[in-house]
Amino acid sequence: MLNFVFKNQTEILFGKGQMSEITSRLPEQAKVLLLFGGGSIKKNGVYDQAMSALAGVDVIEFGGVEPNPTYETLMQAVTTAKEHDVNFILAVGGGSVIDGAKFVAAAYHFDGEPWDILVKGASFSDPLPIGAVLTLPATGSESNGNSVVTKKATSQKRAFSSPTVQPQFAVLDPEYTYSLPPRQVSNGVVDAFVHVIEQYLTYPVNAPLQDRFAEGILQTLITEGPKALSEPENYDVRANVMWSATMALNGLIGQGVPQDWSTHMIGHELTALYNLDHAQTLAIVLPALMYAQKEQKAEKIQQLGKRVFDINEADTAVQIDKTIKAVQDFFEAMLVKTRLTDYDLDEKAISAVVANLEKNGMTALGEHGDIDLEKAAQILGLAL
Template identity: 80%
Template sequence: MLNFTFKNQTEILFGKGQLSEVSLRLPAKAKVLFLYGGGSIKKNGIYDKVNTALEGADVIEFQGVEPNPEFETLMKAVQVARENDVNFILAVGGGSVIDGAKFIAAAVNFEGDPWDILIKGAAFENPLPVGAVLTLPATGSESNGNSVVNRKETSQKRAFSSETVQPVFAVLDPEFTYSLPPRQVSNGVVDAFVHVIEQYLTYPVNAPLQDRFAEGILQTLVQEGPKALATPEDYDVRANVMWSATMALNGLIGKGVPQDWGTHMIGHELTALHGLDHAVTLAIVLPSLMFVQRDKKQEKILQLGERVFGIKEDDKDKAIDLTIKAVQDFFESMQIKTRLSDYDIEKSAIDGLVENLERNGLTALGEHGDIDLVKAREILTLAA
């Protein structure tokens, strides 16, 4: 096992009725930026519940954070926060809203162009505290310091990470996920699954506990994910999916082990250039990446196949093929297609994707840094 440090500062408020705890966790004389997305929370009743929970605080609303939050939109929210002397951000939504809140928190007191936080890793000071009310389990953003922001005008999707913008608390009420459209349920389960894979499917370092943690999350998602589509108001199913998605990327399972993240980096270019849902890009890229990297990942692919999908096959090559197919079949069972052609993206588009990887300096991906532009092209061609 590799050396590591681990600290998770987010207080998880899990279960029915936990939203009522929010008022006790706001700063004195709270001036809250209530941040949310397209307005679905006004239709499902969550908006009214949040406003009830915020009674007594000075609340400024900002609506309109997009899936794959846009830099321009977030900068408008930054201006609102500055003009109103906000001292707390409450993000109500999924990973995009929470990611957006983290960027706003970092940018409010930043001198200069806040894009530098994403593009140059610029340091920032005195970020605003963030809280989260999760309505779409997927990214784990509610209990980590990661933020991904899109910028259409430059066709870039960039990220930063800092524990200083990690939510101080997160409300996880499974009932808040009942009204999610099937597409968002599917995306959330697949996103969480691939988060685990990125931290698990590398090479052995004698970290059996981390492996078992990861396999437990993967097994739960494989078993419960399709049920979430079939029985959308099954509290236990929703609770298991929600907690799995949080545990997938709260930092725990990645400690002491190598990590990959090549699938995410390649996938980000599909979102930036073609507007595909984040989880869709992961479902397209991962099976092909597993195939191209099968020799480097052999031991862990075989372990994944046996322990998560119950594949027992003496022929290692056949076992690897069956495991890759099992992953692909799982994505399909979650109603997500796994080919570029399924989304009318031609092979000719691969040139632009590879060029964008090069432009963004993403030329040595994976746990070994050996996914260069040639391999990236091979992965994308195989996924066509």
């Protein structure tokens, strides 16, 4: 097991009615920027519950944060926050809104071009504190310091991470997910699944507890994910999916183990260029990447097959191929397509993605740093 330091500062308020607890977590004389997305929270009652919980608190609203939040929109939110001298951000929505809140928090006091936080790793200080009300379980952003932002002007999707922008608290009420469209449910389950895979499917370092944690999350998602589509108002199913998505990327299962993240990096370019849903890009890339990297990942792919999918073949090659197929079949069962051609993309998209990877310095991806531009093109070719 590798050395690590682990601390998760986010207080999780899980279950029905936990929205009522948020006011007690705000600073004195709070002036809150309420950040949200396209307006679904005003249709499903979450907005009304939030405003009821914030009665007596000075609230400034900013809506319109997109799926795959854009730098352009978030800079408008920064301007609004500064104009009203806010001292706290409450993100109400899914991972995109929470990611956006982290960027706004970091940019608020930043002296310079805030895009540098994402492309140059520029340091920032005194970010605004953040709370989150989760409505779409997927990214785990509610209890980590990660943020991904897209700049429309340059077709770049870049990330930054800092514990200083990790939410102080997060409300996880499974009832808030009842009204999600099936596409968002599917995407959320696939996203959480791949988050686990990025931290699990590398090479063994004698970390059995992390492996078992990861496998437990994967098994839960495989079991409960399809039920979330067929039983949208089953509280227990929604609770299990929500908690699995949080646990997938709150830092716990990634401690002391190598991590990959090449599926995400390649997928980010597909989103930046073609506006595909984040989970759609992951479903395209991961099976092909597993096949292209099956020698490097052989031991963990076999373990994944045995422990998660109950595949037990004496022949190693058959075991590996059946496991990769099982992953692809799971994505398809969650109604997320797994081929570039399913999204009307062809060889031209491969060239464009590889060019963007080069532009963004993503030329040595994976746990071994061995996924260069040529290997990335090979992976995308397998995904056609």
